[in-house]
Amino acid sequence: MNRSTQALFEARARIVKALAHPTRLFIVDRLSKESTCVCELTRLVGADMSTVSKHLSVLKSAGIVSDEKRGLQVFYRLKTPCILNFFSCVEGVLKANASEQASLVR
Amino acid sequence: MNRSTQALFEARARIVKALAHPTRLFIVDRLSKESTCVCELTRLVGADMSTVSKHLSVLKSAGIVSDEKRGLQVFYRLKTPCILNFFSCVEGVLKANASEQASLVR
DNA sequence: TGCCTAATTGGCACTATAGCCAAATAGACA
């Protein structure tokens, strides 16, 4: 693997890594429905606000979400809805895995 | 977030995590072109074979690839080509990020 | 100005992941 190939896959991996956490996937799912403030996301996730804020900053640095201040609150929105297509694929993998498991038991 | 929602997003995260490494993305990219033995992947990646083998086992446990023994060699293939759609989205994120960077300099 | 709320940042402990080497396993084939 040469240097530029490596750089390409590292760049891709940074994006994928930003998504590789259940809480962040939950946040992306929620933001795909409507843009939401940190306080509301904190309530929905049920973790410390500092934790949620750090997850959001991971998503933001990857360029997946953007933020906007409205009064005291900061609202986040999904910049890249195409990520949702990926989730349907992930869902497909999960189903395939499940039916494979099932066939082993059958 | 209730228990079953949590379980759902954890399951999804397991799949995404399995992809969240440059070497594994490279392997998936390669396997999308043709099924390949570990020895060839090792050569292409340029790491220790044990390292590549462990990456492959991560992808396999996630249900993303499958393996088949042919003589002395083990060939891996991509089980879930829909993952490639995701990469085009990731590429889109990268391009968007790049043009945002560019506009800051402009 | 001073206080209140929303959010971010720093710091720390804990856990998970990565990659190498060495050892073990599994076939092929003389």
Next chain:
DNA sequence: TGTCTATTTGGCTATAGTGCCAATTAGGCA
């Protein structure tokens, strides 16, 4: 059977990610 090759597994160290608490920042509002 014994040896060779391809692959996997164990074990270790180093590095990265997570989540909480505490402290800080930033804006709204009396």
